[in-house]
Amino acid sequence: MNIPYDNALDLFANGDIDWTNDSINVVVVGPNYSPDIVNHKFLSDVPEVERLTFAPINNKSTDGRGVLDAEDTIVSGVVSEKQAHFLIIYKESGSASTSPLLFLISDAQGLPLNLSGQNIPINWPDDPNKIFSFVDRS
Numbered sequence: 001m002n003i004p005y006d007n008a009l010d011l012f013a014n015g016d017i018d019w020t021n022d023s024i025n026v027v028v029v030g031p032n033y034s035p036d037i038v039n040h041k042f043l044s045d046v047p048e049v050e051r052l053t054f055a056p057i058n059n060k061s062t063d064g065r066g067v068l069d070a071e072d073t074i075v076s077g078v079v080s081e082k083q084a085h086f087l088i089i090y091k092e093s094g095s096a097s098t099s100p101l102l103f104l105i106s107d108a109q110g111l112p113l114n115l116s117g118q119n120i121p122i123n124w125p126d127d128p129n130k131i132f133s134f135v136d137r138s
Contacts, residue, residue, distance in 0.1 A: 002132050007041040008102040019068050020060050022091050028052045029086040043096040053077045066134035073122040080117030
């Protein structure tokens with residue numbers, strides 16, 4: 001399940017996140033990050049040492065009914081001999097202190113993942129809720 005950060009829900013509701021046009025990224029996060037959905041708001045709330053590698057999310061779309069989707073993502077530049085425990089989707093602003101966290105992914109197939117220095121394919125769900133749905137479509 002992809003869990004929205006509380007601040008992200010406010011940003012979406014206020015129109016401060018434009019899923020299809022904003023620069024949206026995913027960061028692979030190590031085991032020593034302690035998620036706090038309520039209080040963590042920005043990428044700077046994730047310890048830098050736990051941000052293992054990043055990738056842009058491309059060809060984002062919505063279905064007009066509150067379902068967010070994108071093409072599958074390949075994460076490269078993976079640090080070897082580390083373990084990935086989470087994926088976090090965030091809006092890239094150019095600064096970690098102003099890049100809002102959007103969704104925490106902790107139960108994707110393959111997590112936790114022992115990194116080996118090879119690219120990581122992220123296959124976003126093809127179920128009715130896709131990456132996220134503001135209304136449960138299952």
